[in-house]
Amino acid sequence: MLLWIIAVAVCVLIWGLFWKHNLSFAFGILIGLPLAWILSKTLTPTLTGMEEVPLWLPPLPFAIVAVTLLVYGARIWFRGAPPLPPSSENDSGH
Numbered sequence: 382m383l384l385w386i387i388a389v390a391v392c393v394l395i396w397g398l399f400w401k402h403n404l405s406f407a408f409g410i411l412i413g414l415p416l417a418w419i420l421s422k423t424l425t426p427t428l429t430g431m432e433e434v435p436l437w438l439p440p441l442p443f444a445i446v447a448v449t450l451l452v453y454g455a456r457i458w459f460r461g462a463p464p465l466p467p468s469s470e471n472d473s474g475h
Contacts, residue, residue, distance in 0.1 A: 396411075
């Protein structure tokens with residue numbers, strides 16, 4: 382039990398250092414850890430063999446990658462690239 386408390390204290394200390402130096406990474410940890418915990422509680426019976434593998438589980442990584450690329454593509458599509466500066470005809474480099 383004492384070792385577990387020391388490990389949690391060290392993790393909180395490391396997270397505090399990230400909070401001080403890299404705020405976006407610290408927020409990612411703050412959001413990602415509870416999501417990973419929920420996902421692990423959901424998948425533990427399947428991984429230990431207590432339940433059958435659900436149909437949606439094997440293609441899940443591919444679906445996550447596809448949705449992520451779709452979101453980034455839509456974001457770039459709607460935000461667009463900045464317009465190019467107008468080119469003059471005398472600016473041919475000759």
